[in-house]
Amino acid sequence: MSKKVVVIGAGVSGLVAGIYSRLAGFDVDIFESHSIVGGNCTGWFRKGYYIDGCIQWLTGTKKGTGVHEIWQTCGALSGDTQIYNAEEIATTIYEGRTYHLYSDLRKTEQAFLAVSPDDKAEIRKLIKNIRCFQNLNAPIEKPFEDMNKWKLIPLLWKILRSGKPEKKTEYMTIAEYISEFKSPVIRQLLACVFPTVMPAYTLFYCLGIRSSGDGGWPAGGSLAFMERMQDRFEELGGNMHTNTTVDKIIIKENAAVGIGIKEDDREVLADYIISAVDADMLLSKLLEGKYPDEYFEERFAAPQDYLLLTGSYVSLGIAADLAKYPHNVYVRPEKPFRLNKTELKDFNVKIYNFDPELAKGEKTVMAVLLTEDEIDYWKALKEKSDHAYKAEKERLANWVTGGIVKVFPEIEAKIEMSNVATPLTFHRYCHSYRGTYMSFIPSGYVKKQVHKGVKDGIKNLYIAGQCTFPAGGLPLAAIAGKFAAQRIAKAEKKKG
Ligand SMILES: Cc1cc2nc3c(=O)[nH]c(=O)nc-3n(C[C@H](O)[C@H](O)[C@H](O)COP(=O)(O)OP(=O)(O)OC[C@H]3O[C@@H](n4cnc5c(N)ncnc54)[C@H](O)[C@@H]3O)c2cc1C
Known part of the structure; x- marks a missing residue:
């Protein structure tokens, strides 16, 4: 048996x-x-819209x-299975002009150099940092303790040959790293890849994988x-x-x-x-x-060295065909949003217009993942009353909506659904510690x-x-x- x-x-x-x-x-x-x-x-589904709650890019x-x-x-x-690989990873509209971060590193390099020649040295180093992760192929054959050392040696050699990102970036968060660029356009585009509280190497990893044709949808x-x-x-x-x-x-x-x-x-x-x-x-x-x-x-x-990532997820249903819109856009609302002790200033909005299975005719979802670790605050509101919890979710959704409408005013009258998941929601459905959806992301210090x-x-x-x-x-x-x-x-x- x-x-x-x-x-x-x-x-x-x-x-x-x-x-x-x-x-x-x-x-x-x-x-x-x-x-x-x-x-x-x-x-999940709300008012005829499908809200995708996870995959941004899939290794x-x-x-x-x-x-x-x-x-x-x-x-x-x-x-x-049809895979969609976005050519434009992120977009920002700055002083009336549109700029992109591309999956093609050469295009990104050229675009960045054109927008900010003063950042030339940093741009060159950025591309080099990304290339270190371009050919990473995780060893999946067997648990590491069972791996034959003769198989491990070529793997280690491959990693060594790919090079290491700049030493100084090892200890930086994405936010710290991108602040080194003089150009606000470059800063905004790089802020759209991953939550900026994450270590800088995750930014290089993501862009490396995506530039190699992996990391699609x-x-x-x-x-x-x-x-x-x-x-x-x-x-x-x-x-x-x-x-x-x-x-x-x-x-x-x-x-x-x-x-x-x-x-x-x-x-x-x-x-x-x-x-x-x-x-x-x-x-x-x-x-x-x-x-x-x-x-x-x-x-x-x-937790300062092993980041636990959690946040709120705000989605809007737009009764419009947004096929011509970009997929991932930087947004900076008029004013920051105070969520208890956390100040939210900006975000990137993902527009689900690239997959015909999801964007059905006149219905498109926009979604925003906001990094915040305020589960205790959300819990206290919920315990106070359902009304208090819902009201705060609505206030957050309004702030997000206001920011998006500032960039795309034409959608305002077409918003027919909004949905907010908080860290409490993630905790309720997945039983994860403080509602974390990614756990123990190591900083450069460990x-x-x-x-x-x-x-x-x-x-x-x-x-x-x-x-x-x-x-x-x-x-x-x-x-x-x-x-x-x-x-x-x-x-x-x-x-x-
Ligand atoms: C908004 C968002 C965007 C993301 N984007 C990406 C991305 O682009 N790319 C990427 O790679 N990852 C992404 N992630 C992360 C990814 O979703 C997680 O890393 C992954 O799903 C974790 O899988 P897991 O099986 O380890 O844990 P979980 O998904 O947490 O699964 C654990 C399961 O166990 C169940 N469970 C818990 N306790 C019990 C119990 N006592 N009895 C029975 N069942 C129990 C839970 O209900 C849950 O179903 C994203 C996550 C979120 C929320």
Whole structure:
């Protein structure tokens, strides 16, 4: 009889873990507390509009890369999946003129030099920094501890040969880095790539990957991407249990032997358990705080060095065909917005006009991701009253709308939907610590170490999820899921 693997959480990591475990011949059950799979990689419908809640750019859309192989194996991408690679990554309209940041680095270099010859030295260095990440192809074959050193050497050599970004950028955030440019146009364009609180290397990484033709958008977006993975898992004979919250991992004689289900107080026994949930959920809830983990504790204790990314997500539904508009535009509203202790000054608005599966005729969504860590404030409002919480969301939506209308006045009369998700929303749906959607992004001051994927002192428990793999995101969550399944297959082989 096949051994049984239970996976907790049906985000990207849990689904990849489930699929690879099935492929290795295990009986697999995935338990997911939400009514749908996907976790942070999701989308939802409001007033006839589809709001995509995740993918801005996806590593692994390029054929031949390791991550692409995972997406293919898991059914998330197939030969039929249309991929859209934006030629213009960001746009700003400055003093009446329109400027772009391109995926083609030569074009970007020329455009930047034309707009600001005074920044020539910085522009040249920027392009060099980006090129360091251009050919990065994550090693996905097996967990690093099982990698043959003869395979590791060429990999390390390739990384070394690609060069390292400038030393000074190692310790900078994106905001600090872009402030070195004299031109406001360049600063605005570079601010549209990633939340600017992130380390500068993530900016180079993103632009490097995208300039190499990876980092595209899969047609249909995040929801369809995850549904295809669920289909693949079920076609392989895996059992998916949505609306089912795991409230504990049962430990007997230092081994994980099953899980407890919250909804009906049931216990499910298993030979192996994969946790594909947030680190706080695993340590504080599922393991009841009884099994500390040095790796995670070090990270929770130093958020300045291991960034936990969270924020609010504001979407607008516009009753218009915006096909001719750019895809990602810098916006600076008239006045900053004060959200409790956080001051928001500017943002980039993503216009979902590039995928015909989403932009259906006269209906287009615009969405803005605002970085803020005010979950306690949102919680206090919600506890005060639903009205207070909704009123603050509305105030935020109005500020965002005002900023966008300043750039595109013609859409004002056509806005027929607005929707705000706060860190509290992310927490409610994904049970992540403080509503974080990317966790433990390491600054330049700390090592970019990976969690070993097992829990010392508890046999048969394996840990996946983006929290185990800096700096998180879909591809690394997926690799963590694959490695968890491979570690179990290896452990089983040893026993057999
Ligand atoms: C707005 C936004 C934009 C993003 N853009 C990008 C992007 O462009 N590119 C990119 O690579 N990444 C992006 N990300 C990040 C990406 O979504 C995450 O890195 C990834 O989805 C994390 O996957 P995961 O499986 O590790 O965790 P999660 O997605 O958090 O999945 C964990 C799952 O476990 C479930 N769960 C938790 N506790 C329990 C329990 N006790 N019992 C049962 N189930 C439980 C949760 O409901 C959830 O479904 C973005 C995220 C957001 C929110």
